[in-house]
Amino acid sequence: MSKHDNEQTARLERARQIGLFRYMLIREAADASLTGRQRGALVRKLAADEHTDPDGRRVRISRWTLDRWILEWRQGGFDALVPSPRQAQPRTPSEVFELASALKKENPERTAAQVRRILKAQLGWAPDERTLQRMFHRTGLVSLRAPKQTAVFGRFEADRPNELWTGDALHGPRIDGRKTYLFAFIDDHSRAVVGHRWGFAEDTVRLAAALRPALAARGVPQYIYVDNGSAFVDSWLLRACAKLGIKLVHSAPGRPEGRGKIERFFRTVNGEFTVEIASEHGEVGREIKDLAEMNRLFTAWVEQVYHRREHSETQAAPLARWMAGAPFPVPSASDLAEAFRWSEHRNVAKTGTVSLHGNRYQVDPQLVGRKVELVFDPFDLTFLQVRVDGQDAGTALPFQISRNSHPKARPEIPTELPKPTTGIDYLGLIDRAHATDLSNKVNYAALHPEPARPARSASLTEG
Structure with missing residues (x-):
């Protein structure tokens, strides 16, 4: 791929990221069920708060801009929020940012204002102080002079079922010599397992295998909360959530708020399910033949044991607490297919x-x-x-057509093509032909018998 194609792909990806940022920002305020007063209050609150844009900068969005995005969303859907690739390009040349970063790394005590003064003296021009400050925050170049304080996290619980799902991946035991991974999503309010799937890879395909049946059977949540693993930040997941009207939220690196519930569930999985599986080290347990058996047994454990047992925090069985909010609207088959x-x-x-x-x-x-x-x-x-x-x-x-599937769409069991063979045993053919020749060879001596020898004379005999 040429440099031009790489730059064009980067511009398109940046434009999509900006569209997703706008969508997730105005999703609640764009809800058609809100009254004008409710919408106005939400928009005013959004305009008063700072938000992290796709570049990691802390920005404020004016109310006029938020109202414009909501109008564009209503008229054209998600695609209307995606700017043209040319508009999505940063205005400050990358060379200037690289020089500013070098100046900051050279002396971390330099402020953004000081770096701007040096740039202007060197280049005759420099971006404004706020632009440099945002860049330093985004790249982690801001010097922290105050002592770091230990964060204290309070308890949180969603008010109703399907308000918030939390997803994560668990590294599991080996099956037939291959490591397994569990993708799971739990409902924050009820602790019910709404979707799960064991697989041989921690990628977007296995994530989709867990999430898509969950949406078809359990309905569409308002939020999905995940970490920053490669599968959870893939553009496929962002597109799927945007198409279904789900607000996808990623936890900040090093900030585990809200992830304790699914981590606690994974400890339960390890303590009650995977501990019963025979490992490659010889521990006693059930021998699992393949992934189909693994997923079948896990589903049975979730539905028969975990979902029916009273949870220690909610004091209710997870499935019963989730069912208290039923029924939930589920997406149509066509909408689900389009999203995925x-x-x-x-x-x-x-x-x-x-x-x-x-x-x-x-x-x-x-x-x-x-x-x-x-x-x-x-x-x-x-x-x-x-x-x-x-x-x-x-x-x-x-x-x-040279390939039938996307490079990322790897099957669970790689298909090994048989080595091309004609079935011809060359040496065997030669051996059989030689044996045939020997059996069919004409015995010319047999066709011409030796003439009879003349009888000996009596005198010779007698002598």
């Missing part, structure tokens, strides 16, 4: 084709030179939907 598709952006070549992970596809010739969004099932790259500015633009017809 993946998407990537590509430029349409002059030949009317687009490329995606080694494959080439033919699209509408009228899209030549335009940037399109390709929406697809990660396990099936033979069918792609084409969209332009959020609008449907037909499908991409396969032209040259």
Whole structure:
């Protein structure tokens, strides 16, 4: 991929991150069930608070801007909140930021104002002090002179079921020599396990295998709270939550507030479930043959033991407490399928084709030179939907297919292709042919018998 393509991909990713930041900020205020007075109070509160933008900066958003984002959301949905890639680019050149960082690292006691003065003397121009200060905060270059205080975390519990789900991954035992991972989501109010899945990888595919059935069976939560693991910050999860109207919240690094409940659940899993599985070190337990058996047994333990037992904090069985808030609206099959598709952006070549992970596809010739969004099932790259500015633009017809699934969409059991073989035993053929030749060889001597020897004379005999 060329440098230009890398820069274009980075701009597109930044634009999507800005759109997700705007969406998560105005999601509650954009709720159609709110009255004008309720919405106004929420918007005023959002405008008064500081927020962390996609660059890690602490920013304030004016009420006028928030109202504009809400209007754009209502008119065009999530795609209307995504700025054009050109607008998403930072205005300050990266070279200036690199020089500012070097000046700060050279002398950590330099303030943003001092760094700005040095930059202006050196370059004749410098960004404003606030821009530099935000950059120092984002990159961790702010010197902490005050002694660090130990944080005290209070107890929190959601007011109702499906208000908040917390997700995380647990490293489990080895099955058939391969390490397993458990993705699980629990409801904060009831402690019920709303979704779970054991797999052989800690990636987005296994995460989707746990979350998608949970949404189909348990409904859509208002919030999902996760950490900053690679699977939880993947753009796929951000897109899925945005499509379903879920506000995705990531915990700050080193700040474990709200994660104690699922960590406590994982300790229960280790103490009651995985302890009963035979390990590779020879401990006594049940021999698990494959993942299907692992997931079947875990589901039985969750439903028959964990969900029916009274929880020590809530003093109620998790499933019964969750059911007290039922019924919950569930997404339609089509909405769920759309949310769990993946998407990537590509430029349409002059030949009317687009490329995606080694494959080439033919699209509408009228899209030549335009940037399109390709929406697809990660396990099936033979069918792609084409969209332009959020609008449907037909499908991409396969032209040259070299792979059928996305590089990240790895199956649980890698398929090993058999080595090509003709079944021909060359040496055996030669051996059999030689044996046949020997058996069929003509005995020319047998065809021409030796002439009879003449009888000896009597005189010779007698002698």
